[in-house]
Amino acid sequence: MPSLTATLQAKEKFIAFTVVGDPDLDHTVEYVVAMAQAGADVVELGIAFSDPSADGPTILSADQRALDNGITTEQVFATVARIRQQTDVPLVFLTYTNIVFKYGYAEFLAQMQAHDVQGLILPDMPIEEQTAFLPLAQQYGRDLIQLVTSKSYDRLPAILQNASGFVYVVSSLGITGTRQTLSNEANEIIAQIRQYSDIPVGVGFGISQVEHARQFPTANAIIVGSAIVKIIAEHPYDATPYLTQFITAMKEAQHAQS
Amino acid sequence: MTTNDHRYFGQYGGQFIPELLMPAVTEVADAFHHYQHDAAFQAELKDLFINYANRPSLLYHAKNMSADLGGAQIYLKREDLNHTGAHKINNVLGQALIAKKMGKTRLIAETGAGQHGVATATAAALFDMECEIFMGKEDTDRQALNVYRMEMLGAKVNAVTTGTQVLKDAVNATFQDWTKRIDDTFYVLGSAVGPYPFPEMVKYFQSVISAEAREQFLYQTGRLPDAVLACVGGGSNAIGSFANFIDDSEVKLIGVEAAGKGVDTNQTAATMTRGSVGIFHGMKSQFLQSSDGQIDPVYSISAGLDYPGVGPEHAYLRDLDRAQYVPITDDEAVAAFDYIAQQEGIIAAIESSHAIAYAMKLAPTMRPDQQIMVTLSGRGDKDVAAIARYKGVDLHE
Numbered sequence: 013m014p015s016l017t018a019t020l021q022a023k024e025k026f027i028a029f030t031v032v033g034d035p036d037l038d039h040t041v042e043y044v045v046a047m048a049q050a051g052a053d054v055v056e057l058g059i060a061f062s063d064p065s066a067d068g069p070t071i072l073s074a075d076q077r078a079l080d081n082g083i084t085t086e087q088v089f090a091t092v093a094r095i096r097q098q099t100d101v102p103l104v105f106l107t108y109t110n111i112v113f114k115y116g117y118a119e120f121l122a123q124m125q126a127h128d129v130q131g132l133i134l135p136d137m138p139i140e141e142q143t144a145f146l147p148l149a150q151q152y153g154r155d156l157i158q159l160v161t162s163k164s165y166d167r168l169p170a171i172l173q174n175a176s177g178f179v180y181v182v183s184s185l186g187i188t189g190t191r192q193t194l195s196n197e198a199n200e201i202i203a204q205i206r207q208y209s210d211i212p213v214g215v216g217f218g219i220s221q222v223e224h225a226r227q228f229p230t231a232n233a234i235i236v237g238s239a240i241v242k243i244i245a246e247h248p249y250d251a252t253p254y255l256t257q258f259i260t261a262m263k264e265a266q267h268a269q270s
Numbered sequence: 271m272t273t274n275d276h277r278y279f280g281q282y283g284g285q286f287i288p289e290l291l292m293p294a295v296t297e298v299a300d301a302f303h304h305y306q307h308d309a310a311f312q313a314e315l316k317d318l319f320i321n322y323a324n325r326p327s328l329l330y331h332a333k334n335m336s337a338d339l340g341g342a343q344i345y346l347k348r349e350d351l352n353h354t355g356a357h358k359i360n361n362v363l364g365q366a367l368i369a370k371k372m373g374k375t376r377l378i379a380e381t382g383a384g385q386h387g388v389a390t391a392t393a394a395a396l397f398d399m400e401c402e403i404f405m406g407k408e409d410t411d412r413q414a415l416n417v418y419r420m421e422m423l424g425a426k427v428n429a430v431t432t433g434t435q436v437l438k439d440a441v442n443a444t445f446q447d448w449t450k451r452i453d454d455t456f457y458v459l460g461s462a463v464g465p466y467p468f469p470e471m472v473k474y475f476q477s478v479i480s481a482e483a484r485e486q487f488l489y490q491t492g493r494l495p496d497a498v499l500a501c502v503g504g505g506s507n508a509i510g511s512f513a514n515f516i517d518d519s520e521v522k523l524i525g526v527e528a529a530g531k532g533v534d535t536n537q538t539a540a541t542m543t544r545g546s547v548g549i550f551h552g553m554k555s556q557f558l559q560s561s562d563g564q565i566d567p568v569y570s571i572s573a574g575l576d577y578p579g580v581g582p583e584h585a586y587l588r589d590l591d592r593a594q595y596v597p598i599t600d601d602e603a604v605a606a607f608d609y610i611a612q613q614e615g616i617i618a619a620i621e622s623s624h625a626i627a628y629a630m631k632l633a634p635t636m637r638p639d640q641q642i643m644v645t646l647s648g649r650g651d652k653d654v655a656a657i658a659r660y661k662g663v664d665l666h667e
């Protein structure tokens with residue numbers, strides 16, 4: 013299995029997000045496999061949290077649907093095992109610190125290792141709070157994905173010191189959710205990162221349209237969350253053709269940019 | 271994660287917030303630590319406390335209650351007599367003054383009962399700043415009068431319809447708003463919770479309660495109280511009431527939390543009694559949560575105590591065995607609300623009535639030469655309609 017860094021080394025990569033258990037676990041398996049087949053280079057699996065502070069209403073609702081289904085952390089790992097029987101697409105988790113803390117940092121990382129989930133995004137664990145977690149992540153060979161915003165420039169050397177896998181560039185201030193137009197600020201953030209590091213960069217928050225796919229030519233990957241969650245919300249039990257069509261169109265737009 | 275990290279109280283505290291907010295929170299911490307030692311700032315705040323907020327608040331010997339309960343003497347620290355009717359103004363004037371000095375032009379805040387929202391809207395009007403308040407939809411319904419009050423003061427009130435639509439959701443919404451407008455906006459957090467430096471800063475501004483009370487006790491009675499009682503939502507009036515007594519080991523510190531329908535039911539907000547260690551709202555502390563780490567919906571008749579967590583220093587004080595935390599049910603709080611009204615002619619906030627209810631249990635177990643301080647964190651005018659509803663009384667304006 014290639015590392016995240018190797019997978020995302022080239023440009024025009026696509027990272028797709030979905031919440032495990034939305035609308036149910038069987039469909040999560042189906043949709044992850046379908047998105048990988050449609051060209052998603054990495055799939056980001058959201059583990060639902062009752063209070064997802066970095067997320068807008070779209071992902072919050074998906075988390076709520078998953079929790080209403082009674083999804084537990086244990087079931088998430090079992091679902092990853094099923095996904096792994098069908099695809100070896102690189103996987104990363106996105107969840108909030110409390111979920112990992114309650115499971116136990118080391119126990120959670122051990123499960124990630126056992127199920128071949130390469131990375132983890134914790135939007136509420138800034139570098140100041142990584143001293144306990146990061147050495148464990150390294151011990152288990154897992155990537156703690158660092159987030160960078162346009163307010164992070166003073167902090168970049170410290171953030172990049174902790175970075176592995178890829179760096180998640182937050183394209184616009186605020187919270188997740190689809191946006192009509194996106195600023196080009198992410199390109200400037202990437203230029204700042206490049207002064208220090210060659211680590212692959214994924215741009216996310218708000219990317220939802222083919223125009224956006226062309227907007228960040230210096231990024232290694234674009235990360236699409238809310239737009240995919242919306243498709244699943246609109247077609248909970250038959251989203252596969254819509255997801256395939258969307259990802260195909262986004263990937264074509266990415267290729268057309270060069 | 272260690273005790274020598276100044277952002278922590280023992281294992282509790284920290285800054286579990288998105289990267290986007292770290293620069294904003296760091297800017298607040300730097301400003302707070304600067305103005306803490308700035309004589310001009312201190313003089314300005316003191317002037318506001320005395321001439322605007324009506325400090326010092328009275329320490330009142332509740333003789334009727336004390337005699338009726340037949341035990342320890344009960345002294346009420348009358349934060350209800352502050353301008354805007356609760357302790358919340360102490361913290362708000364401090365934070366708003368820092369915001370003003372930082373050049374911020376917009377204040378945002380969460381509110382549960384509405385008291386903190388009213389205090390923030392008041393400071394914004396006084397300092398000529400823009401103000402937006404976030405309040406759970408359920409709370410805007412049960413505290414409609416306070417919503418109107420905030421609007422009269424010029425604030426925009428946003429009813430939060432996500433999640434359980436109460437205080438914790440209002441906190442989420444306020445943090446989210448902050449991430450969108452960091453440059454001109456200051457988040458006036460209303461309790462001793464959240465990421466560092468908020469627990470420390472809120473304690474600092476609320477410590478005026480115990481600084482005054484300590485002097486008042488020595489002046490009026492010649493000695494310190496034997497016990498200090500305060501209700502605990504996030505824990506700001508309690509930590510302010512405890513602060514200057516923490517080093518006096520003979521003074522018992524007792525926080526009173528909301529049991530709602532009972533600590534053995536799912537309709538409770540008794541975090542200390544029923545919670546476990548977790549990470550939420552920017553802090554490591556005690557929370558009501560599932561074994562998977564999902565934050566529980568909570569319930570109390572009191573919108574101000576309806577919170578699934580508690581300030582990190584309280585969790586630490588309990589671990590140290592320095593403070594103790596006890597639950598009081600809706601029924602007990604409503605009985606205390608009636609009792610203090612009839613005994614002392616004081617309509618106390620339903621939040622504060624939780625502390626009164628525990629005093630009613632504790633006082634008879636103590637001697638008449640002993641003394642208890644109860645912080646009366648707010649006045650109860652806002653609660654009259656809700657209490658009537660609770661008793662099944664139909665009120666018409």
Ligand SMILES: Cc1ncc(COP(=O)(O)O)c(C=O)c1O
Nearest residue numbers: 503504505506507574621647648
């Ligand atoms: C009158 C009153 N007392 C107490 C509280 C609880 O807050 P804290 O625990 O921060 O003092 C509130 C909160 O709204 C309140 O309005």
